[in-house]
Amino acid sequence: MHVAEMDFEIAEPIRARLAQMVAESDLGYLGPIPEVAEAFERFASTRWGWNIDPKQLKLATDVGVATVEFLRANLKTGDRVVITSPVYSGFFEWLNELHIEPFDVPLNHTEHGWRLDLAGIEAAFAQAHLTLLLCNPHNPVGRAFDRTELTALAEIAARYGAVVISDEIHAPLTYGEFTPYLSCGPNAEKTGVVITSSSKSWNLAGLKAAFLLTQNEKMAARVAKVAPATHWRTSILGAFSMAVAYSDGGDWLDATVSRLDENRMHLQVELARLLPQVRFELPEAGYLAWLDISDLPLSAQQILEDAKVALVPGPDMGGATYENWVRLNFGTGKAIITEGLERIAGVL
Numbered sequence: 001m002h003v004a005e006m007d008f009e010i011a012e013p014i015r016a017r018l019a020q021m022v023a024e025s026d027l028g029y030l031g032p033i034p035e036v037a038e039a040f041e042r043f044a045s046t047r048w049g050w051n052i053d054p055k056q057l058k059l060a061t062d063v064g065v066a067t068v069e070f071l072r073a074n075l076k077t078g079d080r081v082v083i084t085s086p087v088y089s090g091f092f093e094w095l096n097e098l099h100i101e102p103f104d105v106p107l108n109h110t111e112h113g114w115r116l117d118l119a120g121i122e123a124a125f126a127q128a129h130l131t132l133l134l135c136n137p138h139n140p141v142g143r144a145f146d147r148t149e150l151t152a153l154a155e156i157a158a159r160y161g162a163v164v165i166s167d168e169i170h171a172p173l174t175y176g177e178f179t180p181y182l183s184c185g186p187n188a189e190k191t192g193v194v195i196t197s198s199s200k201s202w203n204l205a206g207l208k209a210a211f212l213l214t215q216n217e218k219m220a221a222r223v224a225k226v227a228p229a230t231h232w233r234t235s236i237l238g239a240f241s242m243a244v245a246y247s248d249g250g251d252w253l254d255a256t257v258s259r260l261d262e263n264r265m266h267l268q269v270e271l272a273r274l275l276p277q278v279r280f281e282l283p284e285a286g287y288l289a290w291l292d293i294s295d296l297p298l299s300a301q302q303i304l305e306d307a308k309v310a311l312v313p314g315p316d317m318g319g320a321t322y323e324n325w326v327r328l329n330f331g332t333g334k335a336i337i338t339e340g341l342e343r344i345a346g347v348l
């Protein structure tokens, strides 16, 4: 229940395309592939009412490479990047790779759930930390930020001339409404670059394909600074699978979201039954649960060693503040979710 991938079989149209490419020995370098932008254009407009500019889509190996290369091309020595912990551990690793120090503006944990600290983000921009790496939907808390919040963020970013990199890799797995950052009006278009992939939602992370997308010429110019080889370093299997996911993977996606929706409810019921000390708020997107284990006399390490259940320790998501939290992956079978919780309860 650790790494963010699902225990589900992949979508049939993707399997068929991969099998065909292998059968035809079509495994060389990736050339131009307009199919990705065409497929994502239809997907984004049908699902989210978002009209992209397909000409501004640029492929990259994966979301990590896309983000690192964008930052490498656009930041100068000493610049810091604003992040909003608790957040995906990869963000810390990517910044570390570039010797960039994160500037943390933690999310606010309110009675309505997790919210961006917009005043804190504005203060960071005012201190000239002018790049925000946003995670929307947010791993690990599962928040899909709403239009009001994102529009307010875009207004602040535009006022300070900041750049918002919006990592939307978990977006297709949103249970309710998902709001793409770039759909939030002119200020978002002026400030935003979306980095995403089909890899998380269609369970294809090992295939290596992602893209950067902008909706404004100035932001496109920033993406154009990314080394051209980033396109060619994308896998041909990954890129074609991504096109197929967006064009023909809708039924599989809908079935997966229903299954995950049942799983998150199952997790809630089973936590209340087996580990009532653990606090849990239903995620709005994705298959990751962010659990407050303050009242459990076990650490993530003890849960691993004694119960043999691997969870992501909270500190991986932003340091010691998250000592009493763990992230659990429920993208699996219900019986396994129950067994995991039973094993933890069994060592109490």
Ligand SMILES: Cc1ncc(COP(=O)(O)O)c(C=O)c1O
Residues within 6 Å of the ligand: 004, 061, 062, 063, 064, 065, 088, 090, 135, 139, 167, 169, 170, 197, 199, 205, 210
């Ligand atoms: C928010 C977020 N971004 C990026 C990634 C990794 O993406 P990639 O494998 O494309 O680098 C993950 C993986 O879990 C993630 O949760």
